[in-house]
Amino acid sequence: MLKAVIFDMDGVLVDSEALHYKSNSITMKKYFDIDLDYEYYMQFIGSTVSYLWNTIKEDFHITEYSAEELNQMNDEILEQLVEAEGYPPVKGAAEFVRELRKHGYLIAVASSSKRFKIMDNLAMLGISDCFDAVVSGAELERPKPFPDIFLRTVEALGVLPEECIVIEDSENGTNAAAAANIPCAGFINPNSGNQSLSGADYLFEDFVAIDEAFLRMVHAHHFGEP
Numbered sequence: 001m002l003k004a005v006i007f008d009m010d011g012v013l014v015d016s017e018a019l020h021y022k023s024n025s026i027t028m029k030k031y032f033d034i035d036l037d038y039e040y041y042m043q044f045i046g047s048t049v050s051y052l053w054n055t056i057k058e059d060f061h062i063t064e065y066s067a068e069e070l071n072q073m074n075d076e077i078l079e080q081l082v083e084a085e086g087y088p089p090v091k092g093a094a095e096f097v098r099e100l101r102k103h104g105y106l107i108a109v110a111s112s113s114k115r116f117k118i119m120d121n122l123a124m125l126g127i128s129d130c131f132d133a134v135v136s137g138a139e140l141e142r143p144k145p146f147p148d149i150f151l152r153t154v155e156a157l158g159v160l161p162e163e164c165i166v167i168e169d170s171e172n173g174t175n176a177a178a179a180a181n182i183p184c185a186g187f188i189n190p191n192s193g194n195q196s197l198s199g200a201d202y203l204f205e206d207f208v209a210i211d212e213a214f215l216r217m218v219h220a221h222h223f224g225e226p
Contacts, residue, residue, distance in 0.1 A: 002219040003163040004132075005100050006153050006182070008046070009111035011169035011192040013094065014087040014121050017045055018191050023078035024052070031073060034060060042193045046170030048112045048143040049074075087121060090189070092207030094125045101130045103212050110153040110166070112137035112144060133157050144172040145199075147180035154182070165219045174199030183222035185215060 010016045021041050028034040044052040053067035053074075062070070101107060107130050111118050115136040122128040133156035137149045154161050166177040169187040177184035178199040186200030187207075197203055202218045204210050220226065 001163060002105070002165060002216055004106035004108065004154075004157050004159050004165075005215060006108045006110050006150060006164055006166045007093075007097070008166070008168045008170070008173050009109050009113060009118055009121060011045070011090070011189045012167055012187055013090055013097075013109070013125060015090050015189070015191050016087045016121075017189075017193070019081055019085060019087065020078070023074055023081050026077050027070070027074040028056070028060075030077075031065075032060065032062065038193065042195070045192055045195065046112060046144050046168070046172030046176075048137050049114075050138065051143045087124065089125055090187075090207065094127050096207045096210070097127050097130050100212060100215075105212075106132045106157050106159065108133040108135065108153045108157055110135045110137070110149045112149070114138045144170075145175035145179065147176050150176055150180040150182055154180075162223065165215050168197075168200065169195065171196045171199070183219045185210075185218050 007013055021038060024041065025036045028036045049071050050067060053070040057067055097107060109118060109131055113136065118134055118136060122131065133153055135149055135153045135156060137143050140148050140152065142148045150166060154164055161180055161182045164182050166182050166184045167187060168174045168177055168184055169189045169192045174184050174186050174197050184200040186197035186203045188203055188205045201222045
């Protein structure tokens with residue numbers, strides 16, 4: 001029986017991936033005169049900033065700064081971009097969260113972003129009060145595509161993995177859900193890049209076009225039920 005719905009944040013609730021890529025590109029160009037190719041950047045969508053900057057350090061042989069320092073440099077640029085442009089909400093996502101709440105589901109967000117960024121975005125969307133659990137992958141040792149973040153979220157909700165469904169927009173996220181054996185609805189967000197969502201059970205393109213019954217169907221089909 002479906003009891004809980006777990007949302008990713010970036011690319012699912014807020015359309016933030018384009019802004020993150022922009023800030024990372026500016027950081028690399030400004031400090032290292034490196035052009036950050038989008039095809040290269042795509043591997044980090046859905047994962048943590050720690051993984052991103054540690055990988056970039058290794059791949060581009062950056063020795064003068066730690067991953068933490070690189071992230072701080074990027075955060076300064078990102079804050080300026082957010083102040084100037086803001087994170088656009090994903091159309092219909094906040095309304096869908098409220099609909100699920102009315103149906104009595106437990107609601108959680110499991111995001112690779114830092115906790116304060118998650119809370120700021122939920123407040124901006126006006127849905128902070130809808131969530132029973134907020135889990136940040138930045139506080140865990142292993143990022144998506146490992147299942148740790150979803151297993152921690154299930155534990156925080158007090159339910160079983162088979163009583164949940166995940167909504168994700170990235171290859172790392174859908175693979176993490178599959179690794180946790182949690183049914184997954186993959187959201188095709190063009191601003192998240194050309195993601196392989198093969199780890200998801202079903203795909204959809206518009207929150208306005210789905211409802212609570214759609215999630216129950218995806219959940220049932222994952223377990224071979226009609």
